[in-house]
Amino acid sequence: MKILIADDHPLTLMGTKSFVESLGYVVENVSSNGTDAFEQILAQKPEIAILDINMPGMDGLEILEKVFIQKLPTKVILLTMHKEMSIFNKANQYNLFGYILKEHAQDELEMCLKEVINGNQYISKNLSSELTTDNHTEAQEGLEKLTFAEKKIVELIAQHKTSKQIAELLFISEKTVEGHRTNIIQKLGLPKEKNTLLVWASRYF
Template sequence: MNTSIVIADDHPLMLRGLTDFLTSKGYHIVGSATDGNRAYNLIVKLKPKIAILDIRMPHKTGLEIAEACKKNNLPTKIILITFDKEEALYDKAKEFNVYGYILKEFAIEEIEICIENVVNNKPYFSEEIAHYLKVNNIEKKPETIDLLTKSELKIVKLISENKTSHDIAKELSISVRTVDKHRSNIVAKVGLDDKPTSLTIWAGLNKAYL
């Protein structure tokens, strides 16, 4: 596997465990760090495909690194690992286009499928955190979904299934140009940036409400 990965965690045992596990599975670990500043510097320097980051680290948190990567248009896709089940952290992860969000107690069980999804531009949020948020009525339908027309909702649903503009045009019997126009309108309505992957991530995270 040629997927380059940086791993950062301020707990040495967790860092070593994840590094050894992924190395044994054939992943290419290009760097590791125990604090946020070093982790971010590694991302800037090495531009790995994926960075697996603890949310709470000294100097820079995983969320602060994700925010900096988004702001500076870095290509690295972020996966966060955490013990926390806080609504605010979950919301920030979505805001900063985090691709993966898994709980530490299930990290070894879920990390491979998470990486596989992320490599294919599919967001992966731990089933356990999703279940916790829904059971505790924390996760709510984004108000922006109600701004979309029926046609736009159909297109977002197909985007959440990782279908391309050409796929969508064929399925709905419309032109690719019409699909792209709808995509632009959706991005503007829900307040996303113009990166091609932003709408795919947003649609995937909100698939349950489409």
């Protein structure tokens, strides 16, 4: 039973590792960034991967998506601070095995591992009650309305790229980028002022 744990915060990584080990499991691989974690999943094919959602490079959600698409045998447990239903919903499309809030990890991780090992899904009990009190959703709610291509463009706008530069980066026409911009503004419900999208992206992305 090989278990991989990935978290970009070293202390949390160590904490998770020693906690899982205290439950009697063997942690064979640890990783502090998403890209490395996925490579290890590819190479080592661990039975279980406990992944933080917020990581540099590739986040837990992206790894889960890749694992699902490539039909890898690794069962993914997402460990996160995010109580948002949106992330959970997204993750749930990719055969997610476990979803646990970091705050309740100590109470739930043991049960979760047992269930996941038996092939069952385990979702944090506290999720349903807490996802009502969500804080910074204004931006994330907006982002959810966007398609993948649109989100990519918002990301580049936040990096102060112009439509021309974005077009070059994505190998598409400047006109396409402009079209996306118009749609994004529409979807986000931004006021009809100049550069509101730039300001929005700069602030919330």
